[in-house]
Amino acid sequence: MGGPLPRFSPPHLWMALELIGKHKRIGRGQLAKIMKLGEGSVRTILERLNKLGLVLSARGGSCLSERGKKLLDELPTISEIKLRYLSLGKISMISKVPGGSVRVTSGMEQRDAAVQIGGKGATVLVFKKGKLRFPDGIEVRKEADAILAISRPEEGDAIIVGFGDDRISAELATKAAVLSLLPKISKIFTELCRVS
Template sequence: MQNQKLNTLKTLIKIAEKPIGPKPGFEITDVIKLFFVLGEGAPRGRKSLSKELQLGEGSVRTLLSRLQEFALVKMERGGCRLTESGVSIYRELAKMITQPKPVDAGPLSQGAWNYVILIRESAAKIRSGLEQRDAAVRAGASGATTVIYAAGRFSLPGVDVDVEKTYPSSFWRALRDLLNPKDGDTIIIVGASSAKAAERGALTAALQTLLADIQLSQKT
């Protein structure tokens, strides 16, 4: 299972890598979002994907061509959909993280738009949460808060602080209903001035955690 996870991450990185020629107009976060969109099953056209991803049609065309090179998407009359290999990538991705979702972050709001993402079985990898915050900010977010879920409660990484008691709010119940977290999961709440920046910040912060597995595998 660990090898499948690493292979999935490496494939996503390769798709987003700069090929020979001009720099592509998309990033790895756009690749991940595309898998979540196409993972819903229905074929999607370029115009629909352009609107969903907030990318130009030319960038979407290039992105789809890259996925075709890896035999991960196929073109049909109604649009494009994931191949069997593409579905496998999507399923592995969904085992690692949830699709970022907009949320009313209440006391943890750090911008006009806030998105939340869950990283499964990752709490042991989180040090202070500063790495995830910095990654989100580099991606254009205003800030990010990382909490871990253990023993049925939300707490700050590195310190035994029950954030539900420190920051009492209906937000925590809403978060449970939205994400259904399990012990050992990590949740990152990212705020930004735009929805795209908050969503991209959430995905980038999650990748900061996931890519640690690749770095570790390269050392062993």
Template sequence: MSWKRGAYPEFGLEDVVAAVFLLKDAKGRKQISEELNLGEGSVRTLLKKLSHLELIESKQKGHYLSEKGLKKLKEINSLFSEPKEIEKIEGMPAYALLIHNPPEFKSIDLRDEAIRFFAKGAMILVYEKGQIIFPEDGRPLKDTLPEIAQDLENLELKEGDLIVITWAPQKAHALKSAIHVALFLKKGELPRDILEVVE
């Protein structure tokens, strides 16, 4: 039996989580497709699965999270934050994301994961004693990259938070590579319904 891989809608867990963040507000299929850089067929399947799990509702103005979906979003937010766009790095779109109560990690492994997932570059930082620092040597970010440090101060930082910054030529790749790093550390704690979307 032959089949064409391209005929199958393809999306990953990163797309599912990004879609949940996006659907806090009503969005049309075309807008989701553009923001996630996913084909409309894949977006249609993704929305169908989210709807089947009763995580979203749809109206004329678009698709949005249901009560159950909002509950799952809260559970995700207790693990890691929604990626926030920050100022460009190396002229590329960049996103920052906070991972709460991170397990032990090696910065190099997390950077490698981000780059494996289409990021052009990644920075791994921690928030300790009121400062954003590089975990390897305790260097404060504000000493080397004051503009980025200032940008990050708008985030709701908590002691011990891990900060992941990723950048890529495509906005969707920068966004999803940050989520990918969060999933690399926290996938096992995700709500079951979210994992079911890709199973």
């Protein structure tokens, strides 16, 4: 019958799309190595992305379809940031969610999403009244300049800083937290994870 269940989640699908877009064409083995997943899981990811018309697969590897490029363009970028005081892990990654502050409550949902995928956590910040703030309204002072320089937020944006012990776990933590603020896109990826 079948083998083990695939071990991936919505942030892995996002990561796969980004990697395929970055490399223009990439093979399953290389993708598995970069993502630190088994080839079986990556095969399933590619099959599901292909089924939805987001990637095109051929002997030389997979590439993004026009639909995949469009979806990738809708997703926020994630960058590494060096933090000293606010960091919870060896690596910190940051992303801006335009208009995302309206979906932020306490920030616990984003932190939990980051931890569930294996990250060290996530901090959620909002840009309101021209200032970088924690969800409770307290102004961020330490390291605010570094965060503002990278995220360049506008009024009402949410900023996610995800943490991990390595680049992959920090990136997945950040992606998981970001997806919790993007319900439409999160739903697409979640459905792809459930397809059998």
